[in-house]
Amino acid sequence: MISLPWFLGLSAVLFSIGTIGVLVRRNAIIMFMSVELMLNAVNLSLVAFSAHLGDIHGQMLVFFALCVAAAEAAVGLAIIIAIYRNNLTVDITKINLLRW
């Protein structure tokens, strides 16, 4: 049987890869995808705990997290489209009007 730490380790690795993606990439869409990666990692750890504890509630949380991620993806992409329309770029280093 595979014990829990393995799953958690996998989740940790995926999470940190996602973090690096957010911090390193300049393309807004790639950044967004990295965030989705982080969300997935968390979902994985939740399901792992749910399986090892025999408790369904972990999976319910994932269910709802999934729904919210879907909604968030829709809105986030809409925003990116709107930004693109105004600035003709998705490079985040070039979008910095909201400053002091």
Place this chain on the structure above:
Amino acid sequence: MLTYLFILLATFAVASAVATVLSRSTVTSALFLVLNMVTLAGVYLLLKAQYLAIIQILVYAGAIMVLFLFVIMLLNVGDEEPVWKQISIRLVAGFLLGTAVLAQLLYAVASYTDSLPMIATAMEDVGQVSAIGDVLYSHYLLPFMLTAILLTAAVIGALLIAQHRAQPKSRP
């Protein structure tokens, strides 16, 4: 047997994640992310969470990533330079910070290993669709309904923000 499967799936997951983050073309990134999600669905099956595995593929890989691809195509974003060609302080700092996060998380997992249980045998039934449906429509009825409203709001919001205008405004 299961261990072997797990290692296979885990490796695929990590590799596709790295590819997502590092690849030059945006479309490639998206496709690698799809692969990542499918492997994760496989891991869910290993954990006997059948319902979630299927949902993961249907919703995440099938709907959300498709949306991503639509947007990428719409915006016609060009390719970038490879990441390693853009070495800058931002890159280095980002990499270091990410690694620090990994270290912290691994430390947390490692120090509590003793108290972590094995997979429960009762999980066979718990991950079934019927079990999920049972709880979903009783305990979680209100969040369920609220999620419906949330998704409606998201759709309306996305429509409003992204709606097509007569001509796209150019930068002043």
Place this chain on the structure above:
Amino acid sequence: MLDSASLLPLIIALPLAGFLINGLVGLLSETYRSRKTLIGTIGTTAAFIPFLLSVWVFLGMTPDSDPIRYHFLNWISAGDFVSDIAWRADQISILWMLFVTGIGSLIHLYSMGYMKEDEGYWKFFAYLNLFVFAMLNLVMGDNLLLLFLGWEGVGVCSYLLIGFWYQDILKAEAAKKAFVYNRIGDFAFLIAMFLLFRHVGSIQFDAILAGLGNIPADTAFWIGLLMFIGATGKSAQIPLFVWLPDAMAGPTPVSALIHAATMVTSGIYLVSRMSGLYALTPDAMLIVAVIGALTALVAATIALTQTDIKRVLAYSTVSQLGYMFLALGSGAYIAAIFHVITHAFFKACLFLGSGSVIHAMHHVEHELDHHGKHVRFDPQDMRNMGGLKAHMPSTYWTFLLATVAIAGIPPLAGFFSKDEILAMVFNAGATVSAIYYVLFAMALATAFLTAFYMFRLTYGTFHGAFKLPKRHPEAAGSEKYLHESPWTMTAPLWILGILSVIGGFMGFPDFVVQTFGNPDAHANWLHGWLIPNVSEAELVLAKPIKWGILLGSVLIASVAVWLANRTYGQDKTAETDATLQTRFGGAYQLWADKYRVDEVYEATVADPVLKLSDKVLAVFDLKVVDGLVNAVAGLTRFTGSLLRYVQTGNVSGYAFYLVAGVLIVVGLILF
């Protein structure tokens, strides 16, 4: 039939209801304000029914019966301090209830006629009802706090009513003056309450009476003195009397109700209530008596010089109140309460009569205006009057009756109460201290002056020739415009006039009956009624001395009346005044200037305070307080100007800070 105790809340509630109805409906509805008869009827009924109810309660009581108490609600309960809203009708308070509501309703009726042309008719009746409500709370309160509530309430109503015609700045200032001087007294009263609570543990009257033994002697002195200072504010004694003459700026019914019959007697009520306390401190009682006597004499000398009818009556009120305090200070609580009642009768009658005269003079002014002659004169100035008795018989006769009563001529009411006071003061001279003999002499002098100046007033106003045409030639022949007042005004006058005649018999002296009839007879009803309830001093004078005082006071009063008749009665008012002026010279000037008390207060208290606030406090307010507020705003702005640099607009920077923050927080949790 009805339980007396449950009538008490009804007695209190009715005037309040009258206030709310007239006040709220009048405030909100313009059409209501023109329905003057309705407003007046509501107001008068709200005062009259409580009178009937009080009579019922009174008839159910005997001199020995227990106080009737009605507990309404638990108001304050803070640690040891408990104060409830509870009302009490005992032998002392029932007397006040009777004449407050009785004379109150008569004055309401009078006001229906007097204030008929006024725009603020509805407001007036609302305020009057509110006043009755507050006054009833004062006399019916079962503890000092409820009494104080009523005390303040009547002060507020006094302010509202004196300043009723507030568009005239002088009248508004008079109202303010009344309120401020009252408040000075209230401060002393509050301290007395605190001291009392400290030593007795309660401010409920029965508890105070029971706990008097716990009060050390010199604290009792201070409590007594401080309460008396509070009473000087409310009852216009030295040093806080200066507001009462100015308060004549209010409409005459107000002067009659508040400043003759009811509010100013609150001080007497308070001291009578606390008679048990005052019995512990003869020193405080001496002070009370001295100030009372002094005030009586000083006010009487001032009244001699005044030409405004209402001012003469105002100073007369101050003087008579001095008499009452003199009585209280000599341990003669019953005599003081007796004088309160008889004074209420004849003083209210006098004030309402003067109102009737002023009403007539106003009418003369209006008629002259109609005929195109615009004569400006003061309708209250005695020197413009004269000969009114032919045109206003009801007013004249009632005024005369009341004047005879106040002069102390038997068998009218004033004589009995004044004589009893004189006897008790002399008695105190014999039993307590020789100083009282001096006060007795002062009281006799005041009695002389009272009779003298009151008849001066009556002769000057009603006898002789009408003087307005002499002073203002354009007003020639304006006599024909003088006419008697309507029944709503003369009926109360007659009722009060008759009461001034027969009211004294409630306190008919025992020794007179004993001399001619049964040696053990008790004819003094009031004495019998009150003696179980107050710490009355013992009367040790022998019968011959009592007869001597009685006959002596009658003699003095008669001489004064005869002298007044010889001078003022022969239509020689102005000449006599001039003679007095030359005869007494500087003294007369001092009296006419009201002893310059107002000016002294102005110079010693008001001016320095104003200067201080102008130079010091205004600067402090501007620089320090405002400066502090501005500094806070400036600090916020400064911090903001520094913090805004955090917003760089750089998205990846934000992401960095986010992750770094998470690392730190999780690190803190892990380690």
